[in-house]
Amino acid sequence: MVRCIHVVFIQLRSFVGSSLNQWALDFQGNLERILASIAIAKERGATLRVGPELEIPGYGCLDHFLEGDTVLHSWEVLAKILTSEEAQGIVCDIGMPVVHKNVIYNCRVVIHNRQILLIRPKMWLANDGNYRELRYFTPWAKHRQWEDHYLPRIIQVVTGQTKVTFGDAVISTQDTCIGVELCEELFTPASPHILMGLDGVEIFTNSSGSHHELRKLYTRVELIKEATLKLGGVYLYANQQGCDGDRLYYDGCAMIAVNGRIVAQGSQFSLNDVEVVSATIDIEDVRAHRAKSSRSMQSAAVERYHRVEVPFALTSGKFDIVREEDMSGLLSGSKSLEVRYHKPEEEIALGPACWLWDYLRRSRTQGYFVPLSGGIDSCATAVIVYSMSRLVAEAARRGDKQVIADARRISGESENSSYIPSDPREFTNRIFHTCYMGTENSSSETRLRAKQLSEAIGSYHVDLNMDSIVTAVRHLFTLVTGARPQFRAHGGTAAENLALQNIQARLRMVLAYMFAQLLPWVRGKAGGLLVLGSANVDESLRGYLTKYDCSSGNKTDLKKFIAYAEGSFDLPILASFLNAVPTAELEPITDTYVQADEADMGMTYDELSVFGRLRKVEKCGPYSMFTKLVHEWGSFLSPLQIAEKVKLFFFEHARNRHKMTTLTPSYHAESYSPDDNRFDLRPFLYPSRFPWQFKKIDEIAAVLPDRSISVVPEKPKQD
Template identity: 35%
Template sequence: MSKIYNKSLVGLTTVNAILLVIIYVLYYRTPISNNDRIKTKLNVHKIIIDTESGKIAGFNQKINDDRMQVFLGIPYAEAPIGKLRFQPPKAKQQWNETIDAVNWPNPCMQPDQSLQLNNYNFSEDCLYLNIWSPGGNDSLKPVIVVIHTGAFVFGSASESKYNGLFLAHHAEAIVVTFNYRLNFYGFFYRSNMTDIVPNVGMLDQVEAFKWIHKYIRYFNGDTNRITLVGQSSAALSIGMHIVSPLSQGLISQAIMMSGSPLQVNELNEPEQVDKFWSNYLHYMNCYNTENMIDCVDSKIAKNRSRLVSMEMVKQLADDKLFVNIPIMIDGHFQPNNPIKLLNNLPKKNLSILYGYTNDEGSWIAMLEDREQFGTHIRSHIQSLYQAMSTAELFLNKMFTSLPINKTKIIDYYLNHLLKIHTTQMDMTTVDTIILHRIITNMLGDRYIVCPMEKFIDSLLATKILPYINIIGNTKVILEPVYFGTHSNVFGVANGWDPVTRLKCLPFLSYDFYARILNYSSSSSNMSSYKFGIAICTLNQLCLDFKGNLSRILTSIDRAIELGASIRLGPELEITGYGCEDAFYEIDTVFHSWQVLGEILKKNYKNIIICIGMPVIKDSCLYNCVTIIYNSKIVYIRAKNRLAIHGNYRENRYFKPWNDGTNGSISWFELPPLITEICEQKRVPFGDGAIIEIKDNVIENNDLQASLGVFRIGFEICEELWHADTQSNRHFGLRACHLVVNPSSSYWELRKLDNAYNHVRSVTSKTGGVYAYVNNIGCDGGGRLCFYGRSFVMENGNLLSMSNVLSDELFDEVSVTVSAVDPINIQQFRLQNNIPIRSCTVSEKFIKFNDSKPYENSSMLYSNISDVNTITIENCGFFKNWNFEIPQTNIAKNFVGLCPEEEIMRYCSLWLWDYLRRCIPGGIKGFIVPLSGGLDSSSVVCIVYSLCRFLHHQIYSVKNQNVIKSLKSILDIEAHELQPQDICQRLLRCCYLRTKFSGQDSYDRAKNLAQLVGADFQTYDLTDIYQKIIDTVPLGIKTKSTNDVTIQQQNVQARIRMVLTYYMSECNRLVLATGNVDEALVGYLTKYDCSSADLNPIGSISKNDLKRFMIYSKQIIPNSEQVLDHIINAIPSAELTGQDQKDEEDLGLTYDELSLFGRIRRGIYGTYGPYGMFCKIWNDRHADHVRQVFNGQMVEPTLLASKIKRFFTLYARNRHKQTILTPSLHTETYSPDDNRFDHRQFLFNTKWPWQFEQIDKMIEQILNG
């Protein structure tokens, strides 16, 4: 028995794919019935349906220009109250009065949940259904019966998301939803209460199906085409009905998402269900009462939340990691377990669509948001490990009652996912994201994926044939999809993937797995030829041509190994992006050609290689991508839009090619050294051409052959963000299948996924594949850290992304390959009616022949400015991808990062890149002047985070480059070192006290250093300080005591800087500890501890640092008490004593500094004093303003005084920016004077004109 696959669905957006599948299932799988048509009668206000049992009144509802018939709250059974409580539903008998079906029905009894209901009157009288119909008398319509989800705990057909109007209209089908008894009232069971029938909630569902079979023809519904649809527990219900003898003959087709009856198989024995409800009675304190039911009723009547909640299910089920309210084997609805029931089913033609997501475990494991997930999982695992000494025991608990070899599970999850080869794990050193991944994969596979696959496989054995199968890389909540609500889609629906099925191996037999592989190799793809796209994220170093070449060659070799047809590298990868004025040097361009020559000499075959490099043409320097095929240059693509914002200054070195709106190309004369290698003299140069591939390996009977050609368009970095440049033309006019974008995007807080979101939006509208390739790390430009996260997006869905997990963060070369099927793109564009206006483009071709490229072209010495297509014929790009993709090449889910994780990752990476590249200079680590305050403590925690990453790279990832570099730094093998051991050798902390220092700050500094394992040194500089004060008289030079005090503070601060450098022993990088808010107003001393070699926090706000320290409590073992003391301490420089407070000195709070900084330059605009006052006053009701002022209304006079104070300090101290230590750029309001924030540093600090305008505005405000 084999599965039939509809590969035309692959690549659609999830919404359209599901809708198309539903329509296909409904209309084309079963013949139209010849039942008599039942006419409806339309009144002015109501529609009357006259059935054999009585009349039902509904109403018309308009959608677009069509009228839909709606019936809400039709009773399908008698109210289950009185003697009918805990009894099977009693069918609705004939009724004399017309049923007024115009109001949403009562939801069944359930605990308080965050549901969007159209009726909040919870009641036991709830057995009602709703019908939406297109109306009309022309033909019978298919019927979609949607079962609501909610783990049998909560949910209702009255939820807004189950409004079937959209689906009924879009699919031209009858849509039915219904309520059924839930929770205590639907599934309560005690073995000693013979008058209580188990599973009455499921019997309600059966009764609803019977009603639909009997009456749906009166609504023009076809009883031979009834499709059940459900997700999660609703899919579980559908599986139960497939095997239940009570439901036979009631189901034609089914669509099941993320659920099957096997996932509750552990808890359906009567004794287990009895124990579940016994636990509930104990919880309610009703177990030993005379009448337990009355006791429960009375308590629920007072507080409905006493019903079983999702959180309570785990406890009642003896802390299983996830269960629904159990459906027991009852001898009636479920006479036996589902597998045994399947074996006794009559043969029938049942069509099933089933699917699940790649991230099922997240939905199971957590109710908190993703940022809290790591903490929850970490604590959960640690608590388990306190009771169990090995990973095997943990997994035994998780997979209890499964008769399998636990070793296989350990091998798979721990070896392949967590990459830890020991059963005794130190959970404190495991990355939060990795913990997230391993737990979600375990839970998803255990409770959703593998039970579902086993159920479907069992169905195959009974000849109940699932004719469509989608395994999703989508992360989607299914119910809103049915009704047209937008949903988050992270990925694309895939065909059969043997690697996905590999996860089920531990739970299933070997012969089962062998048959799966057989399916995948024989019938999974309508076309097995795919185009492999390799995105190569590189950590390059400016002007390190030898190292850069090595990393480029490594990436090409890996791309070929992984079956790629095209290799894409980042922008300017040969030179490094941050060469700055070195781009003026002719050497830089010359060496770039030499490196390209070395790549050409390798004679790579049957792969397109895109290399970023600078090129001089006609005395202008261009930022280019050189496209190579078979060691010949096909095309040099020049950048047409330059980045000149933020830290970018591309127009200082490069010229744009054209204006970016009308592409053009011309001939480029190659340097002699290249001509000698590749025997080419001229190649096309410019931005106007796409590459068109005509493949010679695709068989004529393969679907790919019908596509004709495969088109590739090119963008470079900045062009992505301009609507009038390339991507719209590539996709919308030229029908490109693939657009590639080599980029160099640097990290800024909270902007990590801007490119991802933008490309997702573009490709979801136009269709097509977009490959975005970014640099990673610090390439020598100093103040920037590129964030990697290269990705491939297809039709708005993510295929792959690099550097998602911290495993890859320190990789100098990261290669990810995605196999693209062009049929997906064509189908997406066809089915979404996306217009391709190729008729508006006059195509002019030039052919590339790798034997003698362009040499035989008649246009070799003619004008080719209007050529817009370069054709490569008789190539072998498309490869047969009917093989198991290597584990390292599986497309990764999108993983977003919270700001605290961003700081932890990219500050660590930035420091590591600096440190390892200083090894030739004898650098052995870092030194931090640790004061015990928040800022210096944050720097220490960042260095510890780096040590933690290094430990993981050594033990788990086994990154040889890291191991080699760390050995050179530490002078010892690091294999036996824990994170604290690495930190002890890598980090020195010095506490430099004076007579003004407090004991609390010393204790905080010492405790933190000991906590992370750092070398801690302390020195009292009071004698040195006092000697200077006594030796150098100041009385004749000053006029006030205050001036002397400031000078004395400055002396202390500067001594600390000198001593820190002395204690660095000339082999440690000195780390500064000043934040962006203090730098902005100059709350620092020139040449104090703000002066150092590097500053990892120099453009991070105090508030973000505080949040990072809170986050660090998850990362540093046993750190809560130590870090809480630091977090809760009042910020103080302690230059005049322990009572000195930073915010009092400033006259501003750190919240106000952060707000003013973002308004001066940042996310809220760019304003001077007067503009800032007007901006904040106009936004005084906005949350971001009210939060700063503690929710109070802003008073104009106070606001003005604070803004004047801010700009006075800013103007007075701007000169300090000119000498500040290079800091990692992280914020849009960074005051970095060197690159980002170009300002004068000599001001009229009184701002007379601007402040006068503020005063006039205040007067207007106060006078009304």
């Protein structure tokens, strides 16, 4: 039988973008992951490899970028990459800090065959939200200009070069032109790729350190598609993936786009340390896409970029004999890919779980500890840990050697052990410990829910009653002062009632850390456990938490996540958590009173989520929040009711703001996070009654018409 052979002229080559799980200051580990990604790229026949932003030292070094050691060690790692066998015969775009004329820049260093082709400094720096790049780096302000950069001697010895091009320039090969764009530059209105593309750049690389936030991926994908839809071109996007040592989880999802179409996409959440995404691109597709009269007119008038000319090609430039059955794989860049988006509840299940795994294995502790209250917040934290175990088991079943080795070490197995963590419940029992800390104010329902949840996910569970400890503290206070505080239900004042609630919450913290330190010892193991908190972002906004208690996701999204996990994780017990009324169970239960969180706060969780979005994301103060909510809620609440809710929120938020300064580091998942340490930089001492602002709200509310009277009330809507 004669097989049909086609002779085709193919002007194409394979390119790759990498997602690397780099770790701040882990120079050895970062080097190994960089070399592994280059090796994989070469195995796939790639001629251009792009890695994430600042991949040599790790993106999350923060103030360590100001230290000369960080720059020195980055050059040392680059020298090893330049001399490595892996880095020969392929163009590599690598990220590191560079000091040029005594100024620190966030740079891409493009190398090929032991030569540095270009050092491209970042021109637009991320400096809001979680990012403080202007604290460490200076933007390159000389657009379309370049200078000589004199290399350190350790690099001169390797490359034989004394100086290289430094600045806003592009690389011209024998067959195409490559331009560099760094992370934030894609998000700016006047992105560099526009002018580069008009000047003939056909391949754009983007090295990113973009963190996960619920629903954020869609924005990123649309910007990448838009970058080449009108302009034409190939866009290679690489991103950091993993914890990197701080509150953020960088969610990978390396991508390749051609002429506005996504043709390759990596995973968004993965336990892999190295993931390479590749596509084979026909450069002629770009040239055909650009054959438009209006683009040509703009291109002819654009200011030119300096070109670093190199004597090699990225494409083969020759006739290749290709079997018909191989054509589909060869032209992988010719077909659009349906982008994979996770639902928010899936993001909650996967993002924090991956972050927890990185934290656990890198902190070299033996597991996690969570006080289970029987409520939905601690339930969600526990289920996320179980989600982590599911990911570990799935990776182990695939034969992931790194995950298996980490799991053996964490669970106390010897190096020669044959243990495979293939059952998520069994692995959870080894590394996850839960505890119900009941008092006389606790209900049998919450105790039972905590027990049933622990059984469903497999955690090692302890049930205790802490009344004797609480009573001892009350007796001590009475012994010292002669006064005995009472709960409100027993005739006590508001101050007594609050103090007695806080005693229980803070003693739980003390017990949690004691059990976390000693439970592994009780089970005949070494080491300690990390204590996980379970307060949600809405309660933190309102200040409805006790300082130093087990104190972050939004309540609405957490409920969606629990509903999702009930079916996807086969945990029917979760239905009872969804239907339970949120309660702290810190006050006595009587025939006429059961403590409820929303009643205590004076607002619902749905309302809190709206307040949080308006305060942080839409940057509203009290007055502007009121005016917006008059339009959003005016159909079911009067202006006076809205005014009271807004004033109550800002009053409670202001007087409890100091609590944010004590919150332990937590996974960042929401754009309205109140995290005082990184994201929400506001004072913690306020004029909490906002006399000027509240007076203006009252004046306007008094004269606005009430549109809610004849309308059936409905719940506030959450975006």
